[in-house]
Amino acid sequence: MKPALILLLILLAAVPYLAAQAEPTKYFLPENILRFAESLYQEGDYLRAAGEFQRYLYSFDALPDKADAIIYKIGLCYKKGNDFEKSAATFRKLLDLYPQSPLAPDSYCEIGYSYFLMKSYDRSMAFLSTPMSFNPNQDLSLKVLQLRGLNYLYKKQWNAAAAYFHSLEPPAKKNSLTQTLLNFSEEGWRLPRKSQFLAGFLSAIIPGAGKIYSRRTADGLASLVTVGLTAWQAYEGFHKDGVHSTKGWIYGTLSAFFYVGNIYGSVVSVNIYNEHLENALLEKIGIAIHVAF
Amino acid sequence: MWPFNKSASFLIALLMTAGGQAQDLALNLAEKFMAAGEYEEAITEYKRYIFFHCEDDQADLSDVYARLGLAFGNAGRWNDAVEATEKSAQTARGEKTRDERKLTLAAIQISSKNYSAAKFLLLKLEMYSSDEDVRKNAYFLHGVCCLYEHSWTEARLTLDEYFKYNSGAAPASKKQDIDSLLEKALLTRAKSPSLAKWLSTFLPGAGQIYCGDWLKGLNALALNAAIGYLIVTDLQNKQVQDALFNALFLFQRFYQGNRTLAENAARQYNERYHRQWAEKILNVLRER
Amino acid sequence: MMLALFLLGFVCAGGPLLHGTEDLLAYILENNPPGGPAQKSLTLFSPRDVSEMKIAALGLVRFYQLIITSQDRASCNFTFSCSNFSRAAIRNYGIIHGLLMTSDRLQRCNSMGRKDYPVDAQTGRAVDYPLERYHLGPAKK
Numbered sequence: 001m002k003p004a005l006i007l008l009l010i011l012l013a014a015v016p017y018l019a020a021q022a023e024p025t026k027y028f029l030p031e032n033i034l035r036f037a038e039s040l041y042q043e044g045d046y047l048r049a050a051g052e053f054q055r056y057l058y059s060f061d062a063l064p065d066k067a068d069a070i071i072y073k074i075g076l077c078y079k080k081g082n083d084f085e086k087s088a089a090t091f092r093k094l095l096d097l098y099p100q101s102p103l104a105p106d107s108y109c110e111i112g113y114s115y116f117l118m119k120s121y122d123r124s125m126a127f128l129s130t131p132m133s134f135n136p137n138q139d140l141s142l143k144v145l146q147l148r149g150l151n152y153l154y155k156k157q158w159n160a161a162a163a164y165f166h167s168l169e170p171p172a173k174k175n176s177l178t179q180t181l182l183n184f185s186e187e188g189w190r191l192p193r194k195s196q197f198l199a200g201f202l203s204a205i206i207p208g209a210g211k212i213y214s215r216r217t218a219d220g221l222a223s224l225v226t227v228g229l230t231a232w233q234a235y236e237g238f239h240k241d242g243v244h245s246t247k248g249w250i251y252g253t254l255s256a257f258f259y260v261g262n263i264y265g266s267v268v269s270v271n272i273y274n275e276h277l278e279n280a281l282l283e284k285i286g287i288a289i290h291v292a293f
Numbered sequence: 294m295w296p297f298n299k300s301a302s303f304l305i306a307l308l309m310t311a312g313g314q315a316q317d318l319a320l321n322l323a324e325k326f327m328a329a330g331e332y333e334e335a336i337t338e339y340k341r342y343i344f345f346h347c348e349d350d351q352a353d354l355s356d357v358y359a360r361l362g363l364a365f366g367n368a369g370r371w372n373d374a375v376e377a378t379e380k381s382a383q384t385a386r387g388e389k390t391r392d393e394r395k396l397t398l399a400a401i402q403i404s405s406k407n408y409s410a411a412k413f414l415l416l417k418l419e420m421y422s423s424d425e426d427v428r429k430n431a432y433f434l435h436g437v438c439c440l441y442e443h444s445w446t447e448a449r450l451t452l453d454e455y456f457k458y459n460s461g462a463a464p465a466s467k468k469q470d471i472d473s474l475l476e477k478a479l480l481t482r483a484k485s486p487s488l489a490k491w492l493s494t495f496l497p498g499a500g501q502i503y504c505g506d507w508l509k510g511l512n513a514l515a516l517n518a519a520i521g522y523l524i525v526t527d528l529q530n531k532q533v534q535d536a537l538f539n540a541l542f543l544f545q546r547f548y549q550g551n552r553t554l555a556e557n558a559a560r561q562y563n564e565r566y567h568r569q570w571a572e573k574i575l576n577v578l579r580e581r
Numbered sequence: 582m583m584l585a586l587f588l589l590g591f592v593c594a595g596g597p598l599l600h601g602t603e604d605l606l607a608y609i610l611e612n613n614p615p616g617g618p619a620q621k622s623l624t625l626f627s628p629r630d631v632s633e634m635k636i637a638a639l640g641l642v643r644f645y646q647l648i649i650t651s652q653d654r655a656s657c658n659f660t661f662s663c664s665n666f667s668r669a670a671i672r673n674y675g676i677i678h679g680l681l682m683t684s685d686r687l688q689r690c691n692s693m694g695r696k697d698y699p700v701d702a703q704t705g706r707a708v709d710y711p712l713e714r715y716h717l718g719p720a721k722k
Binding site: 024025027028032036045048051052233247 | 317333538
């Protein structure tokens with residue numbers, strides 16, 4: 001009786017342990033890590049997916065076959081997760097490790113595009129001018145040329161952009177997107193900008209006139225009223241009590257403060273007006289390139 | 294009549310506890326990350342478990358979704374926390390478990406200051422849950438929610454319902470403490486914003502002083518008095534234009550400002566006072 | 582004793598789920614403290630303000646904020662008030678540019694010009710453009 005009881009109790013004790021150990025899930029097998037990473041990517045959890053793809057690579061002693069595809073995927077994850085610095089670094093790593101990979105041309109383009117998305121237009125242009133370690137196909141060459149021109153456009157160097165697009169060879173130049181970008185660069189060059197000097201000069205003559213010139217009518221009128229009222233009060237003070245008038249000096253100082261500020265503000269308002277014109281054009285360009293890039 | 298000697302007994306006990314603690318690797322990792330405060334890593338491990346066990350009938354996905362919800366909450370991602378906890382309620386096996394998950398969801402909604410959604414959920418649990426413990430906890434959370442909203446009467450009613458449940462209820466002295474604090478919160482008079490505004494209408498700064506803000510009150514009095522003095526002096530010197538200018542641009546602004554600020558001072562005083570009472574009562578509730 | 586040990590094993594196999602009113606309340610109090618978030622302490626000056634003239638100008642604006650405009654209605658047309666704009670302009674661009682930008686800002690702060698700016702849906706006030714757009718000169722590094 002006693003041995004049977006002992007056996008029964010030991011079995012009872014072992015049941016939970018055995019149940020937990022039966023077929024444990026092999027989470028960290030490389031293929032399982034990859035499956036999980038893909039599911040995170042499909043779900044849109046890009047940064048987490050990038051971490052899992054990297055875990056997949058680290059689960060081997062040396063880089064596995066088709067590691068270039070995984071590194072490319074990591075780069076895409078960072079790009080879609082808006083971490084452009086890391087995406088550029090990842091695509092660079094792919095180029096360094098697998099210069100002859102079929103994904104090398106796309107990676108080259110993605111590096112330049114990542115810098116562009118980071119608004120580091122100089123870095124993008126500098127990179128896209130470096131020689132390629134592979135033979136680019138026609139599509140890639142075209143894309144790189146267009147991306148270089150885009151950097152000029154987004155730096156608001158309209159003349160340089162127009163000259164650049166004009167200098168391209170016929171196959172690239174005749175492409176519809178290139179033509180569109182060329183038209184945009186000419187449009188940018190011909191934008192009806194206002195003159196800073198004229199705005200400042202107008203405001204010096206008539207307070208607020210410069211702001212009205214830059215289409216800020218309400219602000220211009222406010223400047224006119226402010227400077228006018230304070231100047232009038234200063235005049236009243238000095239007229240009544242002469243040079244020793246406290247009221248005259250207080251309102252006089254205020255009037256001078258607002259007068260100089262009005263000239264400064266008119267020049268600033270012209271800058272803002274011109275910036276708005278350029279930003280509106282850049283928005284149109286953004287819509288045009290959205291599909292291509 | 295224990296049939297085994299001491300060594301055998303110890304061995305069996307050890308096996309039993311080891312069996313109880315053996316656990317899935319991903320969940321184990323997730324709990325370690327949670328304990329270390331690494332919530333994003335914990336979220337990854339919970340998601341990993343869910344991915345590999347989504348078609349496993351043996352797996353308790355409801356439990357894991359609930360933990361995932363708590364991890365999201367700790368990471369400050371409240372929308373994701375609510376979504377995960379809702380899924381844990383949907384996948385719960387058994388009515389009692391489902392209701393318990395809903396309690397967790399209500400706690401998450403209170404933590405993210407979504408009081409109306411929490412109350413709606415808790416009301417349904419109070420009315421329809423078949424489990425006494427769940428109903429008790431629902432009343433408790435409902436009371437907590439009312440304290441956050443500073444609704445003292447409603448808090449009193451719901452906490453009274455909570456204390457009616459005997460199983461695991463707090464001692465009678467705790468109920469008395471809470472009752473007396475709620476009584477004080479209800480009876481102590483807050484400041485009236487309209488009275489503060491009217492006081493400042495007749496004497497600039499009086500409303501702010503009524504709310505206990507002496508500095509701002511004296512500041513308002515001094516400023517309005519100075520502007521008033523300027524206007525009176527101008528009128529005495531027959532400088533009507535200057536008097537009008539000062540009245541329109543200065544006195545009107547700062548006098549109106551003084552009235553508005555008196556009203557705001559009363560509202561801020563009430564908000565502070567309500568928050569202090571809520572904190573006191575919640576601390577008493579938290580005591581074991 | 583053995584039974585207790587046995588049960589302890591299963592209890593320990595659990596994790597950080599919320600059981601009972603203590604756990605629920607502790608979770609809520611940790612994530613939503615009833616006293617509100619910790620108040621930021623007021624600092625008049627930061628280590629960047631090394632120039633005496635800048636400190637004097639910033640101090641004057643702060644005096645205006647504490648004594649004069651604290652008695653005014655919240656009447657600024659912009660979400661970022663003119664006095665705060667002035668402090669930021671003086672701090673980042675010096676006295677001269679700061680005063681010029683302040684003068685321009687005071688003249689722009691009128692209800693007629695609100696339509697020229699994006700509007701904040703919550704307060705109905707205009708959202709001014711970033712400070713650097715109002716500075717004429719080389720970009721601050």
